[in-house]
Amino acid sequence: MNYISFGVITVHFRSVKELIHEAEKRSIKLSAVIKEMEVEVQEYSLEQIEQRMLEQWYVMKESAHIGLKEPKKSMGGLIGGEGKKLNEYRRGTKTLAGQEINKAVSRALAVAEVNASMGKIVAAPTAGSCGILPGVLLTVQEEFNIPDKEIVDALFTASGLGIIIAQRASISGAEGGCQAECGAAAAMAAAALVEVRGGSPAQAGHACAIALKNVLGLVCDPVAGLVEVPCAKRNALGASLALVVADMALAGIESVIPVDEVIISMGEVGRALPESLRETAQGGLANTPTGKELNEKFLRKCVCQS
Amino acid sequence: MREYSCFDILGPIMVGPSSSHTAGAVRLGRLARSIIGGLPEEVEILLHGSFAQTYRGHGTDLALIGGLLGFNTNDVRIRDSFSFAQSVGLKFRFISTDLGDGFHPNTVKFIVFTKNQEKLTITGSSIGGGNVVITEINGYEIKLKGDLPTIITTHQDVPGVISRVSGVLANYKINIAFMRVFRKEKRKLAQMIVETDEQVPQEIIEEILKLEPIVNVRFIEPA
Numbered sequence: 001m002n003y004i005s006f007g008v009i010t011v012h013f014r015s016v017k018e019l020i021h022e023a024e025k026r027s028i029k030l031s032a033v034i035k036e037m038e039v040e041v042q043e044y045s046l047e048q049i050e051q052r053m054l055e056q057w058y059v060m061k062e063s064a065h066i067g068l069k070e071p072k073k074s075m076g077g078l079i080g081g082e083g084k085k086l087n088e089y090r091r092g093t094k095t096l097a098g099q100e101i102n103k104a105v106s107r108a109l110a111v112a113e114v115n116a117s118m119g120k121i122v123a124a125p126t127a128g129s130c131g132i133l134p135g136v137l138l139t140v141q142e143e144f145n146i147p148d149k150e151i152v153d154a155l156f157t158a159s160g161l162g163i164i165i166a167q168r169a170s171i172s173g174a175e176g177g178c179q180a181e182c183g184a185a186a187a188m189a190a191a192a193l194v195e196v197r198g199g200s201p202a203q204a205g206h207a208c209a210i211a212l213k214n215v216l217g218l219v220c221d222p223v224a225g226l227v228e229v230p231c232a233k234r235n236a237l238g239a240s241l242a243l244v245v246a247d248m249a250l251a252g253i254e255s256v257i258p259v260d261e262v263i264i265s266m267g268e269v270g271r272a273l274p275e276s277l278r279e280t281a282q283g284g285l286a287n288t289p290t291g292k293e294l295n296e297k298f299l300r301k302c303v304c305q306s
Numbered sequence: 307m308r309e310y311s312c313f314d315i316l317g318p319i320m321v322g323p324s325s326s327h328t329a330g331a332v333r334l335g336r337l338a339r340s341i342i343g344g345l346p347e348e349v350e351i352l353l354h355g356s357f358a359q360t361y362r363g364h365g366t367d368l369a370l371i372g373g374l375l376g377f378n379t380n381d382v383r384i385r386d387s388f389s390f391a392q393s394v395g396l397k398f399r400f401i402s403t404d405l406g407d408g409f410h411p412n413t414v415k416f417i418v419f420t421k422n423q424e425k426l427t428i429t430g431s432s433i434g435g436g437n438v439v440i441t442e443i444n445g446y447e448i449k450l451k452g453d454l455p456t457i458i459t460t461h462q463d464v465p466g467v468i469s470r471v472s473g474v475l476a477n478y479k480i481n482i483a484f485m486r487v488f489r490k491e492k493r494k495l496a497q498m499i500v501e502t503d504e505q506v507p508q509e510i511i512e513e514i515l516k517l518e519p520i521v522n523v524r525f526i527e528p529a
């Protein structure tokens with residue numbers, strides 16, 4: 001493989017289509033193309049970037065284990081222990097959504113809770129949406145016995161698609177609503193899952209597209225401005241969605257609207273959202289009677305104790 | 307269009323819950339510690355805007371103290387930073403306030419009493435995604451992002467100071483990435499901020515301090 005000859009192209013992938021084309025032309029995985037791109041941009045060696053991603057994967061795993069084993073109340077006191085609750089419920093029972101989804105969702109919730117209680121997490125792509133990728137990847141790793149090395153590759157695939165989403169749309173709730181945080185995370189995770197299960201680069205693109213299509217318009221409306229409600233449960237949404245659309249793509253279902261167009265549309269929808277629905281805690285669930293009451297209670301707590 | 311790394315998308319490893327209200331706050335605390343030159347004796351921390359409203363739910367208060375103690379943004383001890391502060395004798399107080407218009411919603415002002423009974427004020431804001439900017443030191447308006455090694459001088463505003471400081475750095479092959487001078491009045495005291503590509507060893511700082519118009523030099527590690 002000659003980096004130089006691809007140098008101009010690799011750094012300039014601006015669309016998922018180009019990424020997929022490059023991978024298919026050379027019959028390599030999406031993650032291989034993305035790792036080349038990263039080596040180019042970062043001036044680090046392949047081994048160094050793989051090692052760095054592996055370290056992040058260990059932190060992801062640890063955050064899920066901690067969240068399931070020793071759940072803590074969140075800093076704002078609105079959440080805590082839900083991941084563990086679901087994990088215990090699903091054990092040894094026939095559940096509606098099935099074992100894999102409930103496993104992934106309980107882990108996603110657990111990681112989001114660790115974040116909300118000042119534990120250590122990996123922003124993926126943000127702190128608010130940090131549960132989705134570890135939730136699903138940990139579950140496939142366990143269910144299908146996938147070695148860490150392949151999960152690390154899948155994380156590169158996820159981040160490569162995340163780069164394009166960040167460039168063409170947004171990965172910030174303040175800019176694009178929750179579709180840009182939990183939505184982007186679900187789309188990235190779906191593509192990663194397809195690669196882990198041996199799907200084609202094109203199928204990964206379809207999974208990414210279908211996931212994003214399903215969250216288009218999702219607003220960012222954190223109650224009392226805290227990363228707790230609805231954030232943790234939107235991680236549950238993202239994890240379950242990623243698994244479902246990855247299965248759809250692996251079955252050969254395609255997105256009618258091409259993935260790059262979906263991404264651009266997500267950016268447009270985000271910009272069209274009123275400011276009240278972009279992380280300002282002025283609209284949506286933050287503006288419900290209960291949301292407002294919790295906000296006031298919380299403010300009083302802040303003032304009294306300071 | 308911005309060039310992203312995979313690690314801008316996945317990462318950083320951080321203590322939650324919020325990159326602006328927690329990770330950014332840790333960095334502000336670390337920068338303040340660096341400007342002070344170590345742990346202060348006592349600090350009053352004024353919180354403005356969104357920092358004033360939601361600091362407890364984001365652990366902004368724990369994060370600021372964690373930063374003052376020298377913790378990194380991924381240090382799980384941040385959750386317990388108040389008890390660490392107590393064990394090293396750091397006295398602190400938080401005050402929710404309104405610093406006025408023109409301040410970023412996530413702004414903090416430190417009023418510091420150092421171990422040598424010096425009083426110091428430092429103001430900074432967390433401007434998103436964990437990025438921060440220090441906007442004031444001791445009444446001087448400045449702009450310090452803290453992602454590069456930085457030298458801050460206080461000096462007499464006379465001709466030639468800038469070239470003499472950059473001359474010292476050039477002698478040691480230290481490349482200047484960014485340089486700016488701030489002053490309240492002409493020909494009185496001014497401050498200069500020099501961001502460098504390389505670390506600046508202590509002996510160079512001392513050499514700069516020996517230059518005649520220089521009153522004070524601080525070296526700030528990137529946070």
Ligand code: SF4
Binds near residue numbers: 179221279
């Ligand atoms: S609701 Fe807003 S703050 Fe919460 S996860 Fe979604 S984008 Fe982030």
